[in-house]
């Protein structure tokens with residue numbers, strides 16, 4: 001009897017050990033869904049990474065409630081052959097004719113043999129309620145990042161939004177392999193991660209840790225963002241070395257390898273917009289190399305928001321918060337310069353990261369004093385650290401998110417407690433250290449945002465890594 005129990009225990013132990021953090025060995029990155037270069041409620045992109053280009057790959061899709069497998073588009077492959085890493089291939093295929101808002105099954109076959117299957121959720125139309133999760137500064141590989149992946153999975157969202165700092169320390173291909181795919185697209189649900197990306201799309205903004213490393217001679221596998229994410233290419237026209245994208249440093253060979261891997265995503269994919277459900281989403285690159293005082297750049301945001309009239313809500317996502325009370329990164333206020341553009345464009349909520357805690361502002365409007373003061377530093381005294389932007393704000397203190405739910409102004413959320421080391425825990429109880437625009441400041445735990453969007457109502461919740469609710473508020477139109 002004792003022996004039987006012992007072997008049962010041993011078996012369970014081996015089984016659980018074997019499943020934790022394990023990924024399907026047929027793939028370098030298991031299949032994951034993306035909204036694609038041209039998002040549409042009836043389509044999604046499916047991507048996977050393999051070391052192998054010599055076989056025939058196929059994808060089949062089965063709609064909910066049917067028994068027929070239909071062949072998806074022929075997978076195309078992109079070669080990723082950067083120095084210091086074995087060559088691998090990114091496969092992409094378009095899943096079309098999806099029934100918006102409904103689940104579907106898909107399977108990936110190699111030489112007619114099924115290697116992988118999962119359930120996906122097709123994007124929602126504007127008349128369908130949906131739930132999204134948002135958390136920034138995530139791919140740090142820390143125990144908290146992994147617990148949040150599990151909590152995000154438990155929240156059962158339709159979409160995940162990452163306001164930058166996707167992968168630490170430098171957004172390298174090698175770092176995606178240790179800190180990202182095994183956590184956000186794990187084969188099993190555990191304290192090591194969860195199978196999120198195979199079923200729902202993540203959409204990400206560039207953070208400084210994703211976009212700052214542009215010396216491809218010292219880091220040939222940098223800027224993996226452009227190779228691995230399929231996001232809209234409808235953003236600011238960008239040329240390398242211009243006001244939107246800085247010059248990269250690379251030998252001809254390293255440049256060619258990068259450009260082949262990045263394909264048409266480089267250099268344009270840093271800024272883009274799309275509709276999901278009844279929300280218009282604008283994703284912006286807030287890294288300090290972008291000059292948001294430039295009128296051409298500002299006009300793109302103005303025009304994008306003006307053209308979004310068919311959506312009920314407007315949410316803007318970028319990395320560096322304009323309105324944060326944290327002492328860490330306090331001086332990087334460059335994005336305050338866009339507040340008047342957001343206000344004119346009727347933006348409802350702004351989602352940021354960079355500062356590793358949670359902060360909610362009062363609904364506010366802001367008028368900057370000119371262009372603020374540019375901060376430069378570094379060895380050559382030329383690297384730009386951001387801008388200090390003083391100005392005048394008005395706060396809507398009548399809004400409480402419970403009985404008074406119509407905000408007069410934009411609510412700015414910092415949701416950067418997604419896994420990297422927390423910032424300024426000491427300020428949470430030191431309310432005197434908060435700026436006047438801050439309503440909530442929670443820094444003692446890692447957390448993420450969950451929002452339910454249903455017609456003219458959005459309910460936000462901030463959830464800790466242990467599942468506890470830290471904050472909630474409702475916005476209505």
Ligand SMILES: [Fe+2]
Pocket residue numbers: 165207208209319353354355
């Ligand atoms: Fe950051």
